Amino acid sequence: MISITSEDIYQSIVLEDMLNAMEAAILAHDEERTNTPQRTHINSKKNTFLMMPCFGEKYFCTKLVSVFPDNADKDIPIIYGTVILNDGHTGEPLAVLDAKAITALRTGAVGGLSVKYLVPKIENLGVIGTGIQGLHQALFTCTVRKSIKNVWLVNRSSERLVWFEKEFRKYFPNINLHKAKNNIELIKNSQLIITATTSSTPILPNDADLLKGKHFLAVGSYKPDMRELPDALFSLVDEVYVDTFHAIEESGDLAFPLEKGLLKREQIHTLADHIRQQTIPTNTAKTTLFKSVGLAVFDLFAAALVYEKMC
Amino acid sequence: MISITSEDIYQSIVLEDMLNAMEAAILAHDEERTNTPQRTHINSKKNTFLMMPCFGEKYFCTKLVSVFPDNADKDIPIIYGTVILNDGHTGEPLAVLDAKAITALRTGAVGGLSVKYLVPKIENLGVIGTGIQGLHQALFTCTVRKSIKNVWLVNRSSERLVWFEKEFRKYFPNINLHKAKNNIELIKNSQLIITATTSSTPILPNDADLLKGKHFLAVGSYKPDMRELPDALFSLVDEVYVDTFHAIEESGDLAFPLEKGLLKREQIHTLADHIRQQTIPTNTAKTTLFKSVGLAVFDLFAAALVYEKMC
Numbered sequence: 001m002i003s004i005t006s007e008d009i010y011q012s013i014v015l016e017d018m019l020n021a022m023e024a025a026i027l028a029h030d031e032e033r034t035n036t037p038q039r040t041h042i043n044s045k046k047n048t049f050l051m052m053p054c055f056g057e058k059y060f061c062t063k064l065v066s067v068f069p070d071n072a073d074k075d076i077p078i079i080y081g082t083v084i085l086n087d088g089h090t091g092e093p094l095a096v097l098d099a100k101a102i103t104a105l106r107t108g109a110v111g112g113l114s115v116k117y118l119v120p121k122i123e124n125l126g127v128i129g130t131g132i133q134g135l136h137q138a139l140f141t142c143t144v145r146k147s148i149k150n151v152w153l154v155n156r157s158s159e160r161l162v163w164f165e166k167e168f169r170k171y172f173p174n175i176n177l178h179k180a181k182n183n184i185e186l187i188k189n190s191q192l193i194i195t196a197t198t199s200s201t202p203i204l205p206n207d208a209d210l211l212k213g214k215h216f217l218a219v220g221s222y223k224p225d226m227r228e229l230p231d232a233l234f235s236l237v238d239e240v241y242v243d244t245f246h247a248i249e250e251s252g253d254l255a256f257p258l259e260k261g262l263l264k265r266e267q268i269h270t271l272a273d274h275i276r277q278q279t280i281p282t283n284t285a286k287t288t289l290f291k292s293v294g295l296a297v298f299d300l301f302a303a304a305l306v307y308e309k310m311c
Numbered sequence: 312m313i314s315i316t317s318e319d320i321y322q323s324i325v326l327e328d329m330l331n332a333m334e335a336a337i338l339a340h341d342e343e344r345t346n347t348p349q350r351t352h353i354n355s356k357k358n359t360f361l362m363m364p365c366f367g368e369k370y371f372c373t374k375l376v377s378v379f380p381d382n383a384d385k386d387i388p389i390i391y392g393t394v395i396l397n398d399g400h401t402g403e404p405l406a407v408l409d410a411k412a413i414t415a416l417r418t419g420a421v422g423g424l425s426v427k428y429l430v431p432k433i434e435n436l437g438v439i440g441t442g443i444q445g446l447h448q449a450l451f452t453c454t455v456r457k458s459i460k461n462v463w464l465v466n467r468s469s470e471r472l473v474w475f476e477k478e479f480r481k482y483f484p485n486i487n488l489h490k491a492k493n494n495i496e497l498i499k500n501s502q503l504i505i506t507a508t509t510s511s512t513p514i515l516p517n518d519a520d521l522l523k524g525k526h527f528l529a530v531g532s533y534k535p536d537m538r539e540l541p542d543a544l545f546s547l548v549d550e551v552y553v554d555t556f557h558a559i560e561e562s563g564d565l566a567f568p569l570e571k572g573l574l575k576r577e578q579i580h581t582l583a584d585h586i587r588q589q590t591i592p593t594n595t596a597k598t599t600l601f602k603s604v605g606l607a608v609f610d611l612f613a614a615a616l617v618y619e620k621m622c
Contacts, residue, residue, distance in 0.1 A: 001393070003314040003407065037353055044346060044366055047402065051362050051373065055355055062362065062375055064395060066402025074401070082312070082404045084375060084393055090385070091358065091377025093393045096314065096407045 001093045004306060009101040012309040015143045015171075018109040018302065019116070023275050025106075025301035026113070029244055030272035033057060034297050046070060054296035059088045059307075061300045063099055085303045095307045099299070104136045106302035107294055110243050111194070111217050112140025114290035117274035118241060119192050119215045120281045123149045126190030128183055128203060130155040130164035133219050134196035138164075141192065141217070142172050152180045152189050187214065195228040196220050200252075206230035215288045218253055222293045227252040229289070234262040236287040241269055243292040250293045312404045315617060320412040323620040326454045326482075329420040329613065330427070334586050336417075336612035337424070340555055341583035344368060345608050357381060365607035370618075372396045372611045374410055396614045406618045410610070415447045417613040418605055421554050422505070422528050423451025425601035428585035429552060430503050430526045431592045434460045437501030439494055439514060441466040441475035444530050445507035449475075452503065452528070453483050463491045463500050498525065506539040507531050511563075517541035526599045529564055533604045538563040540600070545573040547598040552580055554603040561604045 028034045039052040048067040054060065065081040072078055081099025086092060125141060125148050127134045134155075142148050151168070155161050165177055180186035184205060187193055192215040197203055199220060204211065211233050220228045234240075234257045248254050248268060257263035273279075281288075339345045350363040363374040376392040383389055392410025397403060436452060436459050438445045445466075453459050462479070466472050476488050491497035495516060498504055503526040508514055510531060515522065522544050531539045545551075545568045559565050559579060568574035584590075592599075 001314065001407070001409075003312065035355060040351055040362065042348055042364060042366070049364065049366075049371070049402070051351065051364065053353060053360065053362065055353075055360075060360070064373055064404075066397060068400075068402040071401055076401055076403070080397070080402045080404055082395055082407075084395065084407070086377060086391070089379075090382055090387055091360070091379040091391045092387070093375075093391055096312070096393070096395070098312075 002095045002310070004095050004097040004310060006098040006101040008310065009098065009105070009306050012306055013105060015140060017305060018105050019112055019140065019144065021301045021305040022106060022109040022113055022298060025297050026270065026272055026275055028056065029295070029297045030270060034300065036295055036297050039296070052296040052299070054300040056088055056300050059085055059300060059304045061085045061296065061303050063296055063299045065099060083299050083303045085307055095303070097303050097306060102299055102302045102306070103294070104132050106298040107133060107219060107292060108136025108140040110292055110298060111137040111219060111290070112144045113271055114217055114241060114292070115141045115192065116144040117271050117279055118281050118288045118290060119145065120284050121145065121147045122191040123147055124152065124190045125150070126152040126180065126186040126193045128154045128186060128193065128195045129197035129220060130160045131196060134194060135164050135167050137194045137196055137217060137219060138168060139171050141194065142175060148175060150176045150178060152178050152186045154180050154183055154186050184210065187211070191215060192217065194219070197228060198226065199228050200226050202230040203228050204230050204233065206232045208232040208235055211287065212236055213285050213287055217290050219292045221251045221253040223250065224252050224255050227256060229253045231257065231260070231262055233289060237289045239267050239269055241271060241290045244270060244295045244297070246295050247291050247293040251291060253291055313406045313621070315406050315408040315621060317409040317412040319621065320409065320416070320617050323617055324416060326420070326451060328616060329416050330423055330451065330455065332612045332616040333417060333420040333424055333609060336608050337581065337583055337586055339367065340606070340608045341581060345611065347606055347608050350607070363607040363610070365611040366399070367611050368399055370396055370399045370611060370615045372607065372614050374607055374610045376410060394610050394614045396618055406614070408614050408617060413610055413613045413617070414605070415443050417609040418444060418530060418603060419447025419451040421603055421609060422448040422530060422601070423455045424582055425528055425552060425603070426452045426503065427455040428582050428590055429592050429599045429601060430456070431595050432456065432458045433502040434458055435463065435501045436461070437463040437491070437497040437504040439465045439497060439504065439506045440508035440531060441471050442507060445505060446475050446478050448505045448507055448528060448530060449479060450482055452505065453486060459486060461487045461489060463489045463497045465491050465494055465497050495521065498522070502526060503528065505530070508539060509537065510539050511537050513541040514539050515541050515544065517543045519543040519546055522598065523547055524596050524598055528601050530603045532562045532564040534561065535563050535566050538567060540564045542568065542571070542573055544600060548600045550578050550580055552582060552601045555581060555606045555608070557606050558602050558604040562602060564602050
């Protein structure tokens with residue numbers, strides 16, 4: 001059994017390979033070639049511990065995640081995670097991997113696929129929330145859309161903007177980075193807007209004229225009480241795309257509009273058909289929305305990719 | 312996060328330390344200072360995957376175990392396991408440990424404690440089933456009873472007898488090992504009988520005269536459809552001791568006699584009071600029975616002991 005650190009993962013992985021692995025994950029999940037049992041939550045005082053297994057053909061894995069909110073006072077991460085990868089034919093444990101890098105890369109790659117299949121050629125990207133998720137969404141977006149010239153950024157913390165710039169420049173030294181004054185300026189300047197915040201109320205203005213014809217990639221809300229997207233957006237989109245249908249129960253960004261009747265269940269799709277048909281997006285006037293919450297099947301395919309690269 | 316192999320565990324651990332850790336585990340569980348949620352079983356075709364978390368004060372851990380019966384045909388282990396140890400105050404993953412060594416040592420030590428608190432000074436031990444569990448039960452029994460001079464052995468596989476002798480000699484080169492012709496000869500020659508088989512029907516004769524006044528340490532049956540102990544034994548014992556009360560639901564060795572009315576729930580106790588009172592067993596005529604099935608709380612205290620020894 002090998003131990004794979006965050007540094008190992010970043011050193012072994014080419015972003016294009018992770019995109020291919022996530023295409024395979026979406027198809028395997030859609031075609032029921034994987035089994036992802038409901039995750040187990042254990043609450044102890046303020047803290048939460050999650051066990052998330054997923055069984056595939058060649059491998060299975062378990063992601064263990066702890067969420068200790070009081071860690072913020074200690075200046076250490078609130079979330080820690082581990083992925084244990086096993087041989088699917090014998091059960092033998094093969095590797096233990098740092099879950100932070102796996103989660104960031106697989107979520108970023110799934111977001112990148114939504115751009116590949118839903119968003120036409122664009123030059124201007126906006127990122128609201130420049131933490132680890134925002135960074136990885138931007139990296140994979142710029143990987144699938146080489147046409148991007150400018151990235152507009154908003155974050156409450158100027159430290160996180162500096163961090164984002166440093167990390168982003170390692171991959172894309174020639175793309176221009178701009179700090180937007182506020183979300184409205186960012187939206188006006190961007191054709192695709194990534195939202196990667198922990199907000200519980202919409203962070204985009206409820207203004208259909210401002211949002212119309214733009215593309216939205218929302219990864220922040222992963223619980224029913226979290227929301228980034230305003231009601232107005234749902235009057236502009238014909239379909240909403242999700243990473244898996246688990247997003248419907250898990251994200252407030254879908255639960256609220258469904259409850260209010262602004263969105264119907266039959267308008268929600270995954271990318272599976274687009275991947276199978278290799279659909280190329282061309283309609284530049286259309287407003288699109290992709291909502292991602294993540295699932296252990298993505299951890300499985302990401303961990304397997306890293307393991308095979310390293311062994 | 313460090314990776315701790317089976318060899319690391321055996322090199323770092325003195326058997327007496329593991330006995331002390333298991334005393335602490337039994338008391339912590341009895342005094343509800345730990346939280347052991349119900350384990351999660353996931354079945355896939357013939358295979359089983361188990362997730363067993365336990366939360367303590369300083370640490371928490373998750374044992375992940377896979378059971379792939381077809382591995383027997385491939386001449387590789389049917390069971391593989393991993394223990395992930397986390398910091399109880401922050402959630403940070405600290406170590407990943409080989410579960411085979413942890414399980415063998417903690418189960419052996421819990422059995423050893425039952426001998427310490429229930430079995431008086433003896434010279435002759437019998438072991439039916441000389442696999443990894445039988446070996447570890449014998450090692451810890453001989454650690455707590457230095458008076459033992461002879462160990463009688465029965466196993467269907469002569470290879471496993473050779474293996475047992477080699478491993479046992481590393482710890483106790485001066486204790487005599489004997490191969491018994493059958494279980495009856497073994498019982499006649501032994502004062503304490505350890506049963507560590509995977510039998511689904513009683514392996515001891517249903518003969519009260521033969522069993523009377525002897526001590527039994529049964530570790531084999533860990534499922535409701537597994538049994539090692541005959542009905543006659545329950546006519547001889549006033550109390551049955553268990554590692555934790557989970558044994559009542561999990562072992563056929565308790566489920567069958569309870570169902571038949573041969574045993575009453577109020578006759579079943581844990582070792583917690585004996586440990587608190589440091590009771591020394593003196594009655595040499597009494598028949599005693601200890602039944603152990605294991606629980607993640609023992610993995611937690613064993614993993615923490617190994618981690619602290621190594622860091």
